Amino acid sequence: MTGPSEEPAWKQRAVERSIRTAKLRAEQRVQRFLDAAQAIITEKGTTDFTVQEVVDRSKQSLRSFYLQFDGKHELLLALFEDALGRSADQIRAAAAGEDEPIDQLRVAVELLFESSRPDPTAQRPLFTDFAPQLLLTHPTEVKVAHAAMLTLFTELMEKVAAAGNLRSGVNPRRAAAMTMQTVMFIAQSSGGEETATRPISAEEVWEFCSRGFAGN
């Protein structure tokens, strides 16, 4: 029984060094898969690529893919989280251009709405496209992926609260969560076509989230 505590220090250091370089290479490999997938998605404007396509494009091997990812879903999750994170950053920056907290939040809602619509000329994220599948198979991880965006909305909502513009009795974090979900999902479903009824607009969603429907 050789306990780890009795290993000579030099050996530990050697192991650590090799682990570090291995990790570096692994990260590069992961990145290549991510880039390849992203390229394919923007190229064919759809999120249903096959693992094989990604592997070919990245000039790596299937084996390598499954060494880095637990499965296709992890790749999707990574892309999703990444896209959502970027989007959150852009939105945060844009919101900062407004003076009043309530306007910052409004801008954020409008931008999130726009970027969540399905395929407005095949932009880059399309990130809501794969959310549904993942929500089914890995709900917990999807929530993690939402974290960045939720943080942003919570920040904004808390500023609104501090400015005295939040209805009393409303918890900012929860209001932020509901707002975010509402915006994302309504954007997604409003992607329809029916010429019968004009689709729901960002402005309407903002009105709905901020003021509800109840009068009187």
Next chain:
Amino acid sequence: MTGPSEEPAWKQRAVERSIRTAKLRAEQRVQRFLDAAQAIITEKGTTDFTVQEVVDRSKQSLRSFYLQFDGKHELLLALFEDALGRSADQIRAAAAGEDEPIDQLRVAVELLFESSRPDPTAQRPLFTDFAPQLLLTHPTEVKVAHAAMLTLFTELMEKVAAAGNLRSGVNPRRAAAMTMQTVMFIAQSSGGEETATRPISAEEVWEFCSRGFAGN
């Protein structure tokens, strides 16, 4: 070139009769598939059954299945539409128990919320489970399936409007659509587990939809 208009009447009638009985049998067969699928779903508490399971269970054949349905998605759609329709009926009945339109709507929201949650002890519909996949692959049909529920919510919202409890400038139909979507989707995502934060409740969703978050 024998135009159909010159066919003798008796022949037309014969054809029609045989078509009618054929249609009857077809309907029965469809129903058996539907029942089998429903049974499997409630039995294993999940919506990912295989076509083969449904076929075996219904004691019919694959060939028959694909003669009745264009593919698995049509079966799912049929189940989905059916479940949603039933649910709408139940909710309508329950709402009728309230006096004030606004309370009727509140009850409807609460019930819809409850029945949209994922797996509260594996109830029968679970209908939101397959909505996501279908939303991806057949968005138009999903909208049709939503129709019954949307009709109900529009009715209720219009009564609210008539009672003067709708915020001015709000279109009842659109408010109904947004409310419905918000309720269904938030219910779905709130199915989580994290002991960290208590999940969002039906009451909170009602507050959110009806009054929004803005104060002042």
Next chain:
DNA sequence: ATGTGATTGAGAATAACATTCTCATGTACC
């Protein structure tokens, strides 16, 4: 330099399904 053990690439094998096809059997109607 060289042997050794871990890492990787190429791609074959497997598995799970949906979907289609073939053929034999049944069934209604003349």
Next chain:
DNA sequence: GGTACATGAGAATGTTATTCTCAATCACAT
């Protein structure tokens, strides 16, 4: 009874994800 159509049983196909095999490569201590 014969003919045309409907149906059942289940084999064949096609697509993917995932795993497996084996040989090439690399890192590195000696």
